[in-house]
Amino acid sequence: MNSTTQTILLQDISNLRSKEAQWNPYPWYKEMREQYPVYYDAEQDVWNVFLYEHAKRVLFDHQLFSNKKERSFIPIPKLMDNRSNVNFCDPPQHRNRRALLAKAFTPRSLEEWEPRIQSIVDELLTEIEGQSTVDIVDKLAVPLPVTVIAELLGVPAKDRAQIKAWSDVIFLPYAKETFGDTEARKLQTMKEFHNYLYPIVVDKRKHPSDDIISDLTQAELEGERLTDEEVVGSAMGLLGAGNETTTTLISNMFYSMLFDKPGVYRELRADLSLVPKLIEEVLRYRFPSTNDRKIVQDTSVFGPDMKQGQMIMVWTGAANRDESQFPHAEQFDIHRAENQQHLAFGSGPHFCLGAPLARMEARIALASFVKRFADIGQTEKFDVLAHLTDSPMGQTLKSLPIRIV
């Protein structure tokens, strides 16, 4: 069982109450960086940090800032945690848990995956060829990550629509008025998802093949094999961690090319080596990520006195626009040097295990798209507010129609 007992709502600990503010949190981030970089929210009993240096310190210093927490903004019900949960724990325990999964994400494993991801991307792009306007979220950003993670885990790719629907509900953000209903819906969905995965796990334990679920059924943690329940929990965790996040990255890449830097598409087409640079800049510039930790002991490491047991929010999306780390931080610039220093994938011991996979998916998707299509353009009268949906990160794109030349 998870030790997390209380979910903190993002809108309660920020000024990000409207849809518009959640989609565009950057002015609020700037105000906080400049005026209240270490901010205590007394009502919620939560500290908030916004500067790059502070964010990095919290994520690195697990002795002072623990990931074993009772309160979190991550909107997942209690069931998700178990002995093998890689995220809600600290070193040294964390090391063994992470090692269980790390094998699937080594450069060698990813190399083996590259041709498969390429063919999934090619199939998706062939489907949109010949159309003058497409919804790039629906046609590429949603199906790619869920198909990849389903195959990686070893569950049938034909079930991807159902898997995506389950994962959407599990990660639905809570709202005060509907908290109970949302919780009940999530628990029901997790039960359904569990009942779907369980026989797959039992079968793979008997007949292992070349996929992550099979590997997990054979793996040992502290001298014991993982139980079927623990493997189910890890599989659900990976799906959750790798699905919506990568969809947001791919959607935002297209949004940035259309609205943050019109014309950059043609630059990429002239020089495909710029593709990874654009991806890193999107992660820095347009990825409103946050993390949280529990303060382990009284400290004044950032100035004010912070108390043991209090929660601390790390606004990594704000840190990624900190001028002291990124010159002209409020500009979208794919040519910046050292462009991997952003914190969109976290930092320190919990640095995103799936980052190389997410980067590879985004790179193959974008490079293949750019090679195939001469240019892209905005559709007429595009109103972003009509294309948003609730997500744990605030508002993210639910659809993005683009013109294809």
Ligand code: HEM
């Ligand atoms: C653009 C896409 C992604 C973003 C922005 C992202 C972001 C993050 C962040 C910020 C963390 C750190 C959490 C913390 O410090 O507590 C994290 C951890 C993690 N991510 Fe990702 N992620 C992405 C894609 C993926 C993918 C594709 C997978 C795997 C399929 C994945 C698996 C994980 C796992 C297992 C962890 C936990 C690592 C640990 O606690 O040691 N992520 N991710």
